Amino acid sequence: MKVAILDDYANAALTLADWSTVTARASLHVFNDHLADDEIAEVLAPFDVICTLRERTTISEELIARLLNLKMIVVTDPRVTTIDYAAATAAGILVSEGRAPDSLPYSPAATPEFAWGLLLATVRHLAAESQRLRQGQWQHTLGLTLAGRTLGLVGLGRIGTRMARYAQAFDMRVIAWSRNLTDDAAREAGAVRVDKQDLFAQSDIVSIHYVLGERSRGLVGAREIAAMKPTAYLVNTSRGPVVDEAALVAALRERHIAGAGLDVFDEEPLPRDHPLNGLDNVTLTPHLGFVTEDNMRRFHAGAALAVAAYLDGRPAHILNPEALMHKRPS
Known part of the structure; x- marks a missing residue:
């Protein structure tokens, strides 16, 4: 055998x-x-x-x-x-x-803890600054302060609810959207329910926590990404196909959004020649959320x-x- x-x-x-x-x-x-x-x-x-x-x-x-x-x-x-x-x-x-x-x-805290770490690493440019330091350089970028900013959660299940709690500890405003989310459920989690398009327009950071299925494939598309502020960031630790990868790459390349933190991708492992690997405004990790x-x-x-x-x-x-x-x- x-x-x-x-x-x-x-x-x-x-x-x-x-x-x-x-x-x-x-x-x-x-x-x-x-x-x-x-x-x-x-x-x-x-x-x-x-x-x-x-x-x-x-x-x-x-x-x-x-x-x-x-x-x-x-x-x-x-x-x-x-x-x-x-x-x-x-x-x-x-x-x-x-x-x-x-x-x-099984530890339900593994993914939200990692997601928050990736969020911090993204808005403070930790990977890029670490690499520059190893090359003999010193600080180069300006980070984003979280206190007083708005976190938008796409999905407010077990992981999203933990993310809302973390955000409150960082003095952030939390808004949330999912197809079946109610005002009461959002309020109980410490968030305010908003319409999907409003979430992308208002958020300084959008974090994805949605189960992948036929209805959620491409849930975050070109329209949603276009609604984001040019100073905003997108973080995805859910599943790659929830976000339209081509639309995201285009927005990052053209600087229509400030950056992204991605732990998941359409194709995994991520090919070495993937366009995301050539962008300097994205923090990439190899699907470590549950690991x-x-x-x-x-x-x-x-x-x-x-x-x-x-x-x-x-x-x-x-x-x-x-x-x-x-x-x-x-």
Whole structure:
């Protein structure tokens, strides 16, 4: 039995979880680099089980059709949209949610804490100034004071609500918009509900915290970005496709907005030749929002338990039980 762990960028999977019950009965291979589309099918062809991490790799219908040995996919989040469940089910491939013990809770603070850090780094130009210092230069830019400014939150769920609390500690005014947000819900979170276009027009900083779906793809488009002040910043730690990337690049290039802090992109990992890499008014980070030691420990521990259960002949937490009707032989 061959098991693959994909996209372990930090090389942490084997140290953060106990895989001994797996390695005693199966061959385990960890991939620290992202597998490109033109190589992934050939590289993964020998594997019986693939462990994915959030949405780092897409397991498409086309890929599933080429992975003839594949019998189970382990996911760390049942809500991921990068697995073709229908294709997996038809091929008899189980999709198992890797659930960690309750003693390893997921930290809901990870992403909002990071988002606030990215916000600060963006408006104070920390990455650029740090790089200049390493090159023997001294201070060059003028930062933005947060106190008294307006933070606009696109989405006021669990993450957005924490962001509103952080903003209050920095003496900021907070406004918010989402499709179903009510005045009372916004007020309870310490924000004022406004119309979508008003949010972009009034905000000094817009921070995106919206779940990606068909209705939210391109939610922040050219019209919304055009409404922003030339001194305003946009921060996105949600999902890349929520924002029209081409419209954002154009606005940054033409200095129609002051800058952006981006942790998520349409294509991940971000290609080296992407136009965002050539702009000096954007702070870029490689999708670090949820990436903390606590969360990675939980994800990998859950994956190890899911694989061990499969090897025991008792696959657990199956998200597509219909696949059992077409189950591939072990």
